[in-house]
Amino acid sequence: MAEKVSRKPFVREMTSEWIFRHPRYLRYMVREFSCLFIGAYTLLMVWGLKQLADGPQAWTGFLEALRSPASIVFHVLALGFALYHSVTWFNLTPKALPVQLGEEFVAGGVIAGAHYAAWALVSLAILLAAGAF
Amino acid sequence: MSERRVELEVLRYNPETDREPRFQRYSVACREEWVVLDALNHVKESVDPTLSYRWSCHMAVCGSCGMMINGEPKLACKAFLRDYAGVIRVEPLAHFPIERDLVTVIDDFMLKLKRVKPYLLPAQAKPIAEGAYRQTPAELKKFKQYTLCINCMLCYAACPEYGLIPKYIGPAAIALAHRYNQDSRDGGRDERQEEIAATEGVWECSFVGACSEVCPEHVDPAGAIQQVKIRSTVDWYAEHLMPWLKK
Amino acid sequence: MARSNKPLVWGPFAAGGTLTAFLTPVLILLTLLAGLGHVPEALTYEALRAIAGHWLGKLALVGVVFLSLWSAAHRLRITLYDIGVRADTAVATAVYSTAGLASIAAAAILFRL
Numbered sequence: 001m002a003e004k005v006s007r008k009p010f011v012r013e014m015t016s017e018w019i020f021r022h023p024r025y026l027r028y029m030v031r032e033f034s035c036l037f038i039g040a041y042t043l044l045m046v047w048g049l050k051q052l053a054d055g056p057q058a059w060t061g062f063l064e065a066l067r068s069p070a071s072i073v074f075h076v077l078a079l080g081f082a083l084y085h086s087v088t089w090f091n092l093t094p095k096a097l098p099v100q101l102g103e104e105f106v107a108g109g110v111i112a113g114a115h116y117a118a119w120a121l122v123s124l125a126i127l128l129a130a131g132a133f
Numbered sequence: 134m135s136e137r138r139v140e141l142e143v144l145r146y147n148p149e150t151d152r153e154p155r156f157q158r159y160s161v162a163c164r165e166e167w168v169v170l171d172a173l174n175h176v177k178e179s180v181d182p183t184l185s186y187r188w189s190c191h192m193a194v195c196g197s198c199g200m201m202i203n204g205e206p207k208l209a210c211k212a213f214l215r216d217y218a219g220v221i222r223v224e225p226l227a228h229f230p231i232e233r234d235l236v237t238v239i240d241d242f243m244l245k246l247k248r249v250k251p252y253l254l255p256a257q258a259k260p261i262a263e264g265a266y267r268q269t270p271a272e273l274k275k276f277k278q279y280t281l282c283i284n285c286m287l288c289y290a291a292c293p294e295y296g297l298i299p300k301y302i303g304p305a306a307i308a309l310a311h312r313y314n315q316d317s318r319d320g321g322r323d324e325r326q327e328e329i330a331a332t333e334g335v336w337e338c339s340f341v342g343a344c345s346e347v348c349p350e351h352v353d354p355a356g357a358i359q360q361v362k363i364r365s366t367v368d369w370y371a372e373h374l375m376p377w378l379k380k
Numbered sequence: 381m382a383r384s385n386k387p388l389v390w391g392p393f394a395a396g397g398t399l400t401a402f403l404t405p406v407l408i409l410l411t412l413l414a415g416l417g418h419v420p421e422a423l424t425y426e427a428l429r430a431i432a433g434h435w436l437g438k439l440a441l442v443g444v445v446f447l448s449l450w451s452a453a454h455r456l457r458i459t460l461y462d463i464g465v466r467a468d469t470a471v472a473t474a475v476y477s478t479a480g481l482a483s484i485a486a487a488a489i490l491f492r493l
Contacts, residue, residue, distance in 0.1 A: 008148035009230035009238045014296045016464045021204055025293065028341045032459040038400050039452030041408060042445055046486045048411075049441065052428055053489045059425045066415035075412040082404040089401040092340065096359035103271040115401075123406040130410055131421025293462065326383060336386040339458045362390065369387035 031088045034081035041078045090115040135165040139172055139214055143184065144224040146231050154231060156222075157181075163214055169223065170198055170209035173235075186235035193349055196285030199226045200235055206290035206347045227290040228299075242286055245302050248328045249310035254321025272317040279312035279357060281350040288344035288354055294337050301337040302329060304344035304354030311357035330365045338362070389454055389476070396451025403444065429493065438490040445486040449479035 019025050051062035065071060093115055094108035127133065139161050146154040159176050170188055177184050188198040191210045198209040201224040203217065214221075229237035259266070288304040295301050310329045314322040329335055338358045345355040371378060414423050421427055431437040453475035460471050 006149055007232070009232055010146055010148070010154060011230045012154075012227070014228070016462075018293045018296060019463070022343075024343055024346060025341070028343075029459070029462075032339075032455055032462070035452040035455035035459065038404055039449060039456065041404065042448040042452065043482060044411075045407070046445055046482050046489070049432065049486055049489050052425070052432060053492050056425045059428075063414055063419060063423070066411055067417065068415075071415050072412070075408055075415055079405060079408045079412065082400070082408055085397075086401040086405060089397055092342070092359075095345075095353065095356035096363060098356065098360070100271065100275060103269075103274050105274070119402050122402055123409075126403075126406045127409070127420075129422065131427075132410060132413055132418075297462070330383045332384040332386065334384070336384050336390070339462070363394070365383075366387040366391045366394070369383075369385070370391060 030081075031084060034085040037074075037078040037081040038085060040074070041082070086119065090119070137163050137165055137214065139163045139217075140220040141169075141172055141176065142220050142222045143173075143176075143235070144231075145184075145234050147183075148233055158220075165215060167214050168210050169200075169202055169207075169212040169214065169221065172214065172221075173209060173223070184235075185233045194283060196283035199285045199287050199290065200224065201227055201290065206287035208285060208287070208349055211349060226286055228292070228296040229286070229289070237286075239286065241299070242284075242289060242303070242305070245306040246284070246309060248302065249306050249313075249325050250321060250328075251309045251313060253313065253316065253319050254324060255318060256320025266318045268317055275317070276312050276315035278352055279308050279315065282308055282312075282352045282354075283350055285349065287347045287349065291343035291347040293341060293343070294339060298333075298337050300333045302331075302334050304338075304358065305352075307335055307338075307361060308352050308354035308357040311361060314361075326365065326368075329361055335361045335365065389450075392447060392450045393454040394451075396447035396449075397455075399444065399447045400451060404448065432490055432493050438487075438493070441490060442483065442487045446479070446483040449482055450476070453479040 019029055048062050051058040066075075090112050094106075094111040097111070099106040099111060141159045141161060142156050143159060144154050145151075145157045159180055161172050161175055161180070163172050163175070170191060173184065173186055174188075177186075186198070186200070186209070188209065189195040190197070193208050193211045196208075199206060200209050201207075201222075202209065202212045203222050204224075206226060209223075223235065225231050225235045225237045229239060229241070232238050282305055284305060286305065289295050292301075292304055295303050307329050310325045313319045314325060335358050338355075340355060340359060342355045345351075345353045348354065410420050410423060413420055422431065432441060457468070457471050457475050461468055465471060
């Protein structure tokens, strides 16, 4: 007759060190943290709209503030994080929205590529319309 | 044939004698073409018969030998020694309780698979006398990749959300539900939504994507989860903004 | 298990994530250019007043502000949980309120114009 083995499963604690377990988790965190910069930039936009509503002097003051070193540094960082958000978002889109044409599924690269193309067009159009050139 | 001396650092845990797990080092003479499973089998056969672990097919189709190898969820039969340098750390699959040594408690996973009703629920019962279901290649292609899951649980070990939120139903369970939802013979999507569209269903996923990265069968559970999220969201808004559309 | 109401917050998150993916970089470029001394035509007082004065402009701006803030808020909520902050209800209330209030503020500001 087999002897009875007592069970005592051991549960390993989950700490925040998972983030450093593999580069993919770090990349995920960078992507997630882009929200801080995108959120902050949007709040900056709202602040700018307020200055716009307060009149030409307030608006000039806002444009002045944009020239400060802190503002430039923030913009460069925000741009980097915003671009990372865009790239990761477009690359993941084909997984969330697969397109079946006939029997086969459209290659992920095509769907992502279409998004990149649209992104370039929209950005260029806005830059042109805004008179950036 | 070439030989190579491999150092294995294996997690041991005996529930009857240990308060907590510890590491044990084995020095093993291995053949160059071996996988980690071969090294473990050699240890068990010739060095330490008390070492416990699950394995079966040794060809990456049964899903039994999932373990953390140097911190990454892998099938031990698919982890080639030639891809590793230095000491190889072998631990039980992350995010599961340890039963003994490299054996994990998988009851939670098994229960979750059952919950999604992983069988055809046709809209209309079709007696055998009426003949077989017919399916076009396109209809098959729609769900084929989600049938490839071998229940190895690597995705659960890779998913930080499952590690943080044990109630999360998890990638494989959702991919399995999706497999049936996408099957033209099935009509049970509504029933499965009760499980996968619940808070502990897809909504705990934050699209880390690690599950799909570690999946040995390229099932892409992350894709399945996002597709369910989108469909569930469209349904939710349709239901709440246009309640007269309820069937 | 009952179906979650998560779609209520996830829908705008997904829409906002898509919008910000397409739009935010070029917007940052515009104000960055201004900061570097080259103010784009559209960011002059007169031009921007004209855009923000038009009902279509107001609608677009409020939409962009709301969706951008909402998706950032939702993501921040998830991220804080990921790094170990367990008070999800408190965090959710804080982030979504901020997004909501700032959007209402933007709408109020634009309403004045």
